[in-house]
Amino acid sequence: MAGQQYPFSKSRYFPRKRMRSADFIQDQEYIEGKLAFFSRLGFGKGAALGLEVQRIDGDSLLVSPGLAVDGCGRWLIVDEPAICRLRTIPGFDTLRGETALLWLTYCEELTDAMFVPEERDEVQEYASARERFSFCLTDMRQLPQPVGDHVLFSDVILFEDGDLRIRQVIPKVLPAGGMVQLRLVVESFCLEPLEVHLCYAPRLPGFLLKDGQPLLLERTLRLSQGETTLALTGRLSTTAQAVLLSLPEHGFLLEKRGIRLRTQCEVQEELAVTQDPLPALRDRLLSQGPQELWADGLEEGVPIAGLCLLRYGDQVLLSDAFPLSKGCRAELPCLEARLRHCQGFFPKDQASAQPLPKTSEPPASPAVSNGRRLMSTGVVTLNTGLHLQEGNILCSDEIVHELGPGTVFVEFGVENIYPAPGVDRNYTDLLLGDASLFAQASGTYDCGFDQGVRVHPEKGTFELAVRLKGELHQSALRLRWFAWRPGEDAGPGVRSGTLLRLEPDVAHIAPGGMIDFVPVFAQGAGMPCDFVVLDKHSGTITPNGIYTAPKKEGLYQICAQIRDMPETRVSAFAIVRTPAEEPADAAGTL
Numbered sequence: 001m002a003g004q005q006y007p008f009s010k011s012r013y014f015p016r017k018r019m020r021s022a023d024f025i026q027d028q029e030y031i032e033g034k035l036a037f038f039s040r041l042g043f044g045k046g047a048a049l050g051l052e053v054q055r056i057d058g059d060s061l062l063v064s065p066g067l068a069v070d071g072c073g074r075w076l077i078v079d080e081p082a083i084c085r086l087r088t089i090p091g092f093d094t095l096r097g098e099t100a101l102l103w104l105t106y107c108e109e110l111t112d113a114m115f116v117p118e119e120r121d122e123v124q125e126y127a128s129a130r131e132r133f134s135f136c137l138t139d140m141r142q143l144p145q146p147v148g149d150h151v152l153f154s155d156v157i158l159f160e161d162g163d164l165r166i167r168q169v170i171p172k173v174l175p176a177g178g179m180v181q182l183r184l185v186v187e188s189f190c191l192e193p194l195e196v197h198l199c200y201a202p203r204l205p206g207f208l209l210k211d212g213q214p215l216l217l218e219r220t221l222r223l224s225q226g227e228t229t230l231a232l233t234g235r236l237s238t239t240a241q242a243v244l245l246s247l248p249e250h251g252f253l254l255e256k257r258g259i260r261l262r263t264q265c266e267v268q269e270e271l272a273v274t275q276d277p278l279p280a281l282r283d284r285l286l287s288q289g290p291q292e293l294w295a296d297g298l299e300e301g302v303p304i305a306g307l308c309l310l311r312y313g314d315q316v317l318l319s320d321a322f323p324l325s326k327g328c329r330a331e332l333p334c335l336e337a338r339l340r341h342c343q344g345f346f347p348k349d350q351a352s353a354q355p356l357p358k359t360s361e362p363p364a365s366p367a368v369s370n371g372r373r374l375m376s377t378g379v380v381t382l383n384t385g386l387h388l389q390e391g392n393i394l395c396s397d398e399i400v401h402e403l404g405p406g407t408v409f410v411e412f413g414v415e416n417i418y419p420a421p422g423v424d425r426n427y428t429d430l431l432l433g434d435a436s437l438f439a440q441a442s443g444t445y446d447c448g449f450d451q452g453v454r455v456h457p458e459k460g461t462f463e464l465a466v467r468l469k470g471e472l473h474q475s476a477l478r479l480r481w482f483a484w485r486p487g488e489d490a491g492p493g494v495r496s497g498t499l500l501r502l503e504p505d506v507a508h509i510a511p512g513g514m515i516d517f518v519p520v521f522a523q524g525a526g527m528p529c530d531f532v533v534l535d536k537h538s539g540t541i542t543p544n545g546i547y548t549a550p551k552k553e554g555l556y557q558i559c560a561q562i563r564d565m566p567e568t569r570v571s572a573f574a575i576v577r578t579p580a581e582e583p584a585d586a587a588g589t590l
Helices: 021-043 277-286 334-343
Strands: 046-050 053-057 060-063 066-069 075-078 082-085 099-117 122-139 153-160 164-171 173-175 179-188 194-200 207-209 217-223 226-236 242-246 252-256 259-262 268-274 301-312 315-322 375-383 393-395 409-419 426-431 449-456 461-468 476-484 499-503 506-509 514-516 518-521 529-533 546-548 554-562 570-576
Touching: 021 066, 046 301, 053 315, 060 315, 066 301, 075 099, 075 122, 153 252, 153 268, 164 173, 164 194, 173 179, 173 277, 179 194, 179 217, 217 226, 268 277, 277 334, 301 554, 301 570, 409 449, 409 461, 461 476, 499 554, 499 570, 506 514
Parallel strands: 173 268, 506 570
Antiparallel strands: 046 066, 053 060, 060 082, 066 075, 099 122, 099 301, 153 164, 164 179, 179 226, 194 217, 194 252, 207 226, 242 268, 252 259, 301 315, 375 476, 393 461, 409 426, 409 476, 449 461, 499 518, 514 546, 529 554, 554 570
């Protein structure tokens, strides 16, 4: 679908008009164009509902059902969970970095084949086109801006590399004598926490921080994966109608992994000044025509997640999937939401240079810890047929528990639904263990069950199985399952001293380098461990967990287990690679 064409044009009908295929096509384009126009005006663009992305294993990911609106105003509906293999997604072969973007795109599935006569022969055509979706991959890049942001804000990328991106965001209209915020948006793409030291000192005439100090931010940050926003709040005292925001040569310094870097662009922009900036910003936004408002927003795809990749030689593994900024999501109504967003830049009283809440992660719920879910539940129905005999075994398909890869505990029981006496409703009992110990109102569970669970830690899935202890008269069994992740604050059943993981779980190391792997136990109760590497070419490790990498670059696996308990084994990975030298040129080394 091309960009929206204005003005709209539709077919005109009159008596005895001879209809052509072009007339029906015009009617279709008119209806689709109007719907797309109002979708973009009302929702903007981006993921609107669902579409959460989760890693299953090193080559697979799961996308939950949801709704998105692309830059052309089309609705992209994922109607059921989609499991994708990383290597089969278009764009995989073009990836070059260790981070990537997963996009949801629009496509059509042609159905209802028919043959149409031509001059010499018949040709095959399709009478219907079903709206579907597909996925594609691109290297990590700046995400599309929400509708109207290019009119409201000055948004400049100060620094960007494979680890992080730092943007400067400020409204294009400032208050004369009022409070305003300058924001630095720091996006980290690293799977592990990244420590940086940041010094930011732009020039903005007449601007002083709340405590009367000059405009300066200097801070050491420990960045986790996602987006963090730093705010400089102060007062602009000027009688001018415009001010010039600039960044001097040494106004931006970044120290990362012992290397000092500077900004990668020149910042110099004139910003308007008025007594009341919000009405001025509203006038700017509403004075835009549709073509101007969406001039840079005609992407035919919607970014739904960022991916972290592990590379060793020609091999690529999926390490993690992380959510994108909430600013990339569609909103309703779109334009009013952007105006409300502006109000946050003009606080009445707020501490200077304090970190704002991360915008890429939702508030934690009781079932979430450190950004990871700790518990989930669901129902699976097993069709039993008629009159199954004692000893018959029923098994479920693989079930995704949505807690991600790793060790989880799973418990399940049989749901018994029966009518409540005297009211128009049903009762539901959950039978755990031997169901035959209870007298059932319906009499259908008078036999017991042996229960079994098989967990696939690498895939993040599990299977359920029951074996009958007698004849079953039910045509289906509803099994309610509960899954929880072991950890210090995980669900029940995690004993003190359980070996959880190795820290770090993924380590970057130079050939021949050394790193200390530390086992992590539930509730801090440690036990003696044995450390091993899988083959003689994978390096060496001491009984205390000090690993020495081999001279050859690659990806190597390190294992640990509680002494004489091989079933407790956990793994970590070492990526051995010669560090790249930083160029001392315009790229930024001081």
